[in-house]
Amino acid sequence: MILVTGATGNLGRATINALLNNGIKPQDISALVRDEAKGADFKLKGIQVKLGNYDDVESLKRAFQGVNKLLLVSSSSDIVHRYDQHKNVIDAATATGISHIVYTSFDMKDLRESTMAGDVQYHALTTDYLRQVAIPYTSMNNTLYADMVPMIGGKDILKNGISIPAGLGKVPFLPITEMAETLAIVLTTPGHTNKKYVIAAENAFSFAEIAEMMSEITGTRIPYNQIEVSSYVSQLVQQGVSEDDARYLARFAKAISIGEFETNKSDVKYLLGRNAISLKAFLEKLYIK
Ligand SMILES: NC(=O)c1ccc[n+]([C@@H]2O[C@H](COP(=O)([O-])OP(=O)(O)OC[C@H]3O[C@@H](n4cnc5c(N)ncnc54)[C@H](OP(=O)(O)O)[C@@H]3O)[C@@H](O)[C@H]2O)c1
Numbered sequence: 001m002i003l004v005t006g007a008t009g010n011l012g013r014a015t016i017n018a019l020l021n022n023g024i025k026p027q028d029i030s031a032l033v034r035d036e037a038k039g040a041d042f043k044l045k046g047i048q049v050k051l052g053n054y055d056d057v058e059s060l061k062r063a064f065q066g067v068n069k070l071l072l073v074s075s076s077s078d079i080v081h082r083y084d085q086h087k088n089v090i091d092a093a094t095a096t097g098i099s100h101i102v103y104t105s106f107d108m109k110d111l112r113e114s115t116m117a118g119d120v121q122y123h124a125l126t127t128d129y130l131r132q133v134a135i136p137y138t139s140m141n142n143t144l145y146a147d148m149v150p151m152i153g154g155k156d157i158l159k160n161g162i163s164i165p166a167g168l169g170k171v172p173f174l175p176i177t178e179m180a181e182t183l184a185i186v187l188t189t190p191g192h193t194n195k196k197y198v199i200a201a202e203n204a205f206s207f208a209e210i211a212e213m214m215s216e217i218t219g220t221r222i223p224y225n226q227i228e229v230s231s232y233v234s235q236l237v238q239q240g241v242s243e244d245d246a247r248y249l250a251r252f253a254k255a256i257s258i259g260e261f262e263t264n265k266s267d268v269k270y271l272l273g274r275n276a277i278s279l280k281a282f283l284e285k286l287y288i289k
Contacts, residue, residue: 003029011180029047057091061096108263161211167257201266201276
């Protein structure tokens with residue numbers, strides 16, 4: 001039995017779809033949800049829905065009964081709580097005898113020394129804890145989602161161009177569905193314990209290059225505007241992002257600008273046995289309906 005946490009979110013849901021597409025039977029998949037109503041569509045597919053909250057270790061122990069592999073999708077709760085929540089999941093997994101935890105970590109040059117270490121070092125602490133409890137684990141170091149480009153690139157890219165203070169730093173953006181496929185492979189094939197994989201595209205692009213790509217895709221000139229951080233924050237707030245989240249995304253832009261996502265490594269082709277979908281193909285599909 002494979003249990004997927006964060007099942008109601010983008011990555012968890014995509015991973016469940018990838019598992020089903022790979023021929024795993026619905027009855028061999030469990031979806032962890034904290035709100036039963038959100039699990040209704042899983043139930044319709046024959047997937048087992050388990051109730052559990054990262055804040056409540058006893059609920060997790062109940063949910064993990066009969067599970068042997070667990071995908072721990074990193075929490076989306078407030079960052080200050082995430083490490084303790086992940087510890088709860090790992091403690092419950094250890095107590096219930098789970099044989100393998102796959103954890104969605106993050107791919108940056110150095111999570112602890114990052115300019116945004118306060119936002120991302122919980123990933124390093126979580127993998128340290130996995131090693132400490134000595135449970136077989138796999139760390140999936142995900143880069144930034146390609147799906148985030150339209151949102152972080154500014155309000156109405158097609159009309160206003162791309163506006164983000166990210167300099168010429170590059171990111172190997174990868175679509176969520178591709179990340180999910182790598183997760184499904186690691187959850188269903190042998191040989192992945194105590195390994196770290198970089199889940200990123202082979203090629204990284206700057207926003208200047210993405211603007212050129214978008215210009216080619218749309219046949220109109222899409223400029224790249226390297227706006228000030230304060231304008232970027234106001235722009236995101238206008239897009240409906242909260243002030244805190246806008247500042248958080250501005251810290252990402254800064255990290256991009258100083259090359260923190262340029263890790264120049266990818267294990268996607270090795271895991272999938274094919275090239276990942278290119279950023280251009282992904283954006284084409286997104287913008288040219
Ligand atoms: N690499 C990237 O570019 C990137 C971008 C964004 C986020 N992330 C990280 O990757 C994770 C997965 O991304 P995503 O897009 O799938 O995020 P998402 O759509 O926000 O999904 C987060 C999932 O975590 C669940 N969750 C949150 N707090 C929980 C708790 N206390 N107990 C149990 N479940 C809880 C949510 O459940 P509910 O539906 O009940 O809220 C949801 O299913 C995020 O949580 C975040 O840590 C990475």
